[in-house]
Amino acid sequence: MHDTPPQPVELAALKADSFGRIALMRDAGGRFVRRDLRHVPIWLRLPAWLLARREAHALEVVRGLPAVPRLLRWDGRRLDRSYMAGAAMYQRPPHGDLAYFRRARHLLQALHRRGLAHNDLAKEANWLVLEDGAPAIIDFQLAVRGHPRSRWMRLLAREDLRHLLKHKRTYCPDAITPVERRVLQRHSWVRQAWFATGKPVYRLVTRRLLKWEDNEGQGPKP
Secondary structure, three states, rough: OOOOOOOEEEEEEEEEEEEEEEEEEEOOOEEEEEEEOOOOOOOHHHHHHHHHHEEEEEEEEOOOOOOOOOOEEOOOOEEEEOOOOOOEOOOOOOOOOHHHHHHHHHHHHHHHOOOEEEOOOOOOHEEEEOOOEEEEEEOOOOOOOOOOHHHHHHHHHHHHHHHHHHHHHHHHHHHHHHHHHHHHHHEEEOHHHHHHHHHHHHHHHHHHHHOOOHHHHHOOOO
């Protein structure tokens, strides 16, 4: 008889919202992170599935990069990715850490060369500070894939960079260069369209209907 492999054990709940439950798990191979869609309300199952599938495809695109999660499994109901030990940027602020932002920019460039724009880097919760102080990026549910030299992807890559520079301005304000300042001041039509149309709808859905309160992506309020 073949022994049944032991089931993964949940170590801690990391986040739960209307699009799934995220937990730190452990199995024979070690710790990993699971996004579980099985308890998503019926009316949100399709968008939750689409977001998780988008994340799975994005993680395949960046497979092999050292500072992003590695896709372990995706079966349409559960997405398992590798665990990276560290803390969100708002939990371990990189004050004055120019090396962090230099490496973060190189990481972004590596993503963009693969033809992937993250599209949600305004949230400090999506930037990690690893145990050795290095940057990492998580949560690829809104990532966009395309030819890296296309006009659309270059525009989205610039928006990714702008969000990184906003964080750099927060934590290393004296290190912002004149070129970076110009990037920060130049707002794309995508940003303008989002603030005019998309963001009001986002706030209505997340705050009124789903009862989220994410403090503009900076992390939970005290």
